[in-house]
Amino acid sequence: MSQLGMLIIVSAPSGTGKNAVIKELIKKDTNIFYSVSATTRDPRNKEENGVNYFFVSRDEFEKMIINKQLIEWDEFVNNYYGTPKKFIEDMTKKGKDVILEITVEGAVNVKEMWPEAVMIYLLPPSMDELKKRITNRNTECVDSINERMKSAGSELHYVNDYEYVVVNDNLAYAVDQVLEIVHAERLKTIRNKNIVNKLIRRKK
Amino acid sequence: MSQLGMLIIVSAPSGTGKNAVIKELIKKDTNIFYSVSATTRDPRNKEENGVNYFFVSRDEFEKMIINKQLIEWDEFVNNYYGTPKKFIEDMTKKGKDVILEITVEGAVNVKEMWPEAVMIYLLPPSMDELKKRITNRNTECVDSINERMKSAGSELHYVNDYEYVVVNDNLAYAVDQVLEIVHAERLKTIRNKNIVNKLIRRKK
Numbered sequence: 001m002s003q004l005g006m007l008i009i010v011s012a013p014s015g016t017g018k019n020a021v022i023k024e025l026i027k028k029d030t031n032i033f034y035s036v037s038a039t040t041r042d043p044r045n046k047e048e049n050g051v052n053y054f055f056v057s058r059d060e061f062e063k064m065i066i067n068k069q070l071i072e073w074d075e076f077v078n079n080y081y082g083t084p085k086k087f088i089e090d091m092t093k094k095g096k097d098v099i100l101e102i103t104v105e106g107a108v109n110v111k112e113m114w115p116e117a118v119m120i121y122l123l124p125p126s127m128d129e130l131k132k133r134i135t136n137r138n139t140e141c142v143d144s145i146n147e148r149m150k151s152a153g154s155e156l157h158y159v160n161d162y163e164y165v166v167v168n169d170n171l172a173y174a175v176d177q178v179l180e181i182v183h184a185e186r187l188k189t190i191r192n193k194n195i196v197n198k199l200i201r202r203k204k
Numbered sequence: 205m206s207q208l209g210m211l212i213i214v215s216a217p218s219g220t221g222k223n224a225v226i227k228e229l230i231k232k233d234t235n236i237f238y239s240v241s242a243t244t245r246d247p248r249n250k251e252e253n254g255v256n257y258f259f260v261s262r263d264e265f266e267k268m269i270i271n272k273q274l275i276e277w278d279e280f281v282n283n284y285y286g287t288p289k290k291f292i293e294d295m296t297k298k299g300k301d302v303i304l305e306i307t308v309e310g311a312v313n314v315k316e317m318w319p320e321a322v323m324i325y326l327l328p329p330s331m332d333e334l335k336k337r338i339t340n341r342n343t344e345c346v347d348s349i350n351e352r353m354k355s356a357g358s359e360l361h362y363v364n365d366y367e368y369v370v371v372n373d374n375l376a377y378a379v380d381q382v383l384e385i386v387h388a389e390r391l392k393t394i395r396n397k398n399i400v401n402k403l404i405r406r407k408k
Contacts, residue, residue, distance in 0.1 A: 123399065153404070164388070164391045167399065177391055181388045199330065200360050
């Protein structure tokens with residue numbers, strides 16, 4: 001395939017089931033790959049450099065920021081995390097699609113740097129269902145649940161920055177819908193200039 | 205479904221197999237309907253008013269032109285043919301998708317009147333294959349075949365006005381690709397404001 005790959009951005013309020021959707025998606029379409037982040041934190045267990053993360057020093061990471069080699073980055077608990085531009089460029093040049101799971105604020109910045117990115121927003125079937133899912137995790141106290149619900153409510157206002165919405169009511173169905181979006185996006189005229197040009201030149 | 209339906213425009217150089225693709229598409233997705241044209245020609249055989257065509261007088265048709273009730277129209281062999289805006293409005297309001305098979309020049313005009321229309325261009329796998337298909341029809345003389353090939357060549361330059369391209373190499377595969385486009389378009393955020401607004405209002 002001489003076609004360029006795509007950057008696919010997926011966001012969702014926490015508790016929507018984004019990770020499960022992406023995991024299934026990658027199983028079903030072998031042309032889609034996770035984006036590999038750069039981080040300054042130490043590798044854990046069997047984590048491999050270039051597979052789970054690109055492990056870099058603080059100095060290296062800060063150079064990447066200055067040289068605009070990251071399409072987005074953030075700092076948590078004294079460690080940097082970011083998305084290297086080069087990884088996405090290399091993959092998409094090979095015709096591979098890269099999926100980036102990211103917050104709404106990050107997504108808007110990425111879209112500015114990568115305007116041809118496909119932006120998909122996963123939605124819970126209802127706010128009550130979202131609350132149920134977060135509560136059922138049994139990992140959070142009431143305050144934290146309320147905090148998440150509040151933040152989900154305000155994140156929803158970003159949905160208009162996304163081209164597509166998929167409701168994650170049934171996992172398999174949501175995965176199929178995301179797949180249909182990816183497949184349709186591969187048929188966009190702007191991504192198939194080569195086919196059109198070949199025909200216009202009357203070559204086979 | 206409270207979602208608005210879509211207007212789907214399909215164009216292709218003659219010989220690409222557009223009719224076969226649309227016929228299969230409508231069989232596979234029962235929410236998609238042919239657009240019903242208005243015409244001043246007489247009904248043939250079992251043709252029904254409102255089903256095959258809206259049969260109108262020349263006076264009525266000319267009134268429709270003047271009142272901008274047609275999203276495109278043309279005249280062939282002393283008869284008018286056009287696409288009534290009202291039919292598409294009524295269908296899409298009911299959530300039905302309407303498919304409009306139309307020339308490249310017509311499509312560009314329709315898109316101006318109906319900017320949210322989804323435009324799909326069907327392509328032959330190669331110009332040689334297109335010539336073979338036209339020749340195999342056995343209905344046309346050499347001059348006419350050459351004329352069609354010339355016109356196909358110049359029509360291809362309109363492809364950039366279309367959002368999607370689908371190569372009709374294998375019929376079933378081309379139909380599936382058009383279906384994926386239609387399904388993905390149904391997931392566009394602009395077509396799902398109701399879902400998003402419901403969630404934001406925290407209603408179930």
